[in-house]
Amino acid sequence: ETGVTQSPTHLIKTRGQQVTLRCSSQSGHNTVSWYQQALGQGPQFIFQYYREEENGRGNFPPRFSGLQFPNYSSELNVNALELDDSALYLCASSPVPGQGGELFFGEGSRLTVL
Amino acid sequence: DAKTTQPNSMESNEEEPVHLPCNHSTISGTDYIHWYRQLPSQGPEYVIHGLTSNVNNRMASLAIAEDRKSSTLILHRATLRDAAVYYCIPTNYGGSQGNLIFGKGTKLSVKP
Numbered sequence: 001e002t003g004v005t006q007s008p009t010h011l012i013k014t015r016g017q018q019v020t021l022r023c024s025s026q027s028g029h030n031t032v033s034w035y036q037q038a039l040g041q042g043p044q045f046i047f048q049y050y051r052e053e054e055n056g057r058g059n060f061p062p063r064f065s066g067l068q069f070p071n072y073s074s075e076l077n078v079n080a081l082e083l084d085d086s087a088l089y090l091c092a093s094s095p096v097p098g099q100g101g102e103l104f105f106g107e108g109s110r111l112t113v114l
Numbered sequence: 115d116a117k118t119t120q121p122n123s124m125e126s127n128e129e130e131p132v133h134l135p136c137n138h139s140t141i142s143g144t145d146y147i148h149w150y151r152q153l154p155s156q157g158p159e160y161v162i163h164g165l166t167s168n169v170n171n172r173m174a175s176l177a178i179a180e181d182r183k184s185s186t187l188i189l190h191r192a193t194l195r196d197a198a199v200y201y202c203i204p205t206n207y208g209g210s211q212g213n214l215i216f217g218k219g220t221k222l223s224v225k226p
Contacts, residue, residue, distance in 0.1 A: 004157075033212030042201060042216030043158065056213050090157050094212060102148075103212060105157030 003027060004106035006091050012112045013081050021076045021109045023091030031055075032074040033103065034066060035090040043090055049074060078111075086113045116141040116204040123221045126192045134187040134220055136202030141182055145204040148214070149176065149187050153198045158216075161187065161200070197224045 003026035013019050025032050031050045035043035045058035049068035063079040072093070078085055088110050092103040119137040126132040138147065148163040162169055162176045164185075169176045175188040189196055201219040 031212060033214075035216075040218075042199075042218055043214075045213045045215070048212035058213065092157070092212060102160035102163070103150075103158075103214065105159065107155070107157050 004091060004093050004104050006089075006106040006109050008109055009107070010110045010112075012114060014114050015081055015083060017081050018077065018079045019081060019111060021078075021089050021091075021111070023074045023076070023093075023106060025072045025074065025091075025093035026104050029093035029095050029104070030072050031094045032068055032072065033092045033094075034074070034076045035092065036060075036085075037088040037090060037108070038084075039087075046076070081113045083113050086111060116145055118202050118204065118217050120200075120202055120217060120220045122218065123223065125223045125225065126189075126196075128194060128224055128226050129191050132189040132192045132196070132222065132224075134189075134200050134202075134222065135184065136186070137184045138202065138204050139183040141204045142206065143182075145206050147176070147178060147182075147185050148203045148205050149174070150201045150203060150214070150216075151196075151198040152201070152219070153195075158201065163205075192222075192224045194224050194226060197222055 005024045007022045033048040034046040037043040046060050048056040052068045065077045067075045088108040090108045092105045094103050116138050149161040150158040152158045164176045177186045199219040199221050
């Protein structure tokens, strides 16, 4: 068990709606990253937060946004949902950016957009 | 970012060793080589990482070629629980650590 928990585990939305996914990092970790994994593909990096500031972003449009809170929990928000946003969304935490070592992933939130 | 080439799939028998290859010929001198695996219906799980020397841990061994253009993940005795997709990921710690670039990986099947 990694200690990274995500909610909800599954959800269904319709095109145009907005969604918020939540992540609780492993204890002692102050860096969180979010990934999108489409069916049959490897995870793709969305962005990373360190000390409540965005600290790196992948090739995703601005309608993908995030927050990190003082207790190091995090949210991923997606506005104006599109059918292609259907995917598994993964959260990963790590101690300090740039220090190496491993990322600890949660089990993900599976989003279906109809 | 270094590109990686891995076989799409491999098969192994239970309790036999498995060698999972990865080609990363464009790797930079400061990139570490990370391996993660993803079991069905789970998030990725760290397996091992190294820079130049071969590495061992309780899960696996990592053999890195002298020119660092390729590496091999070795599972010494495959179990059914090792059936997963294995990803080889060169990573530069100078950049955003959370930005792992996953390819499609190798899907390992283990037969009883």
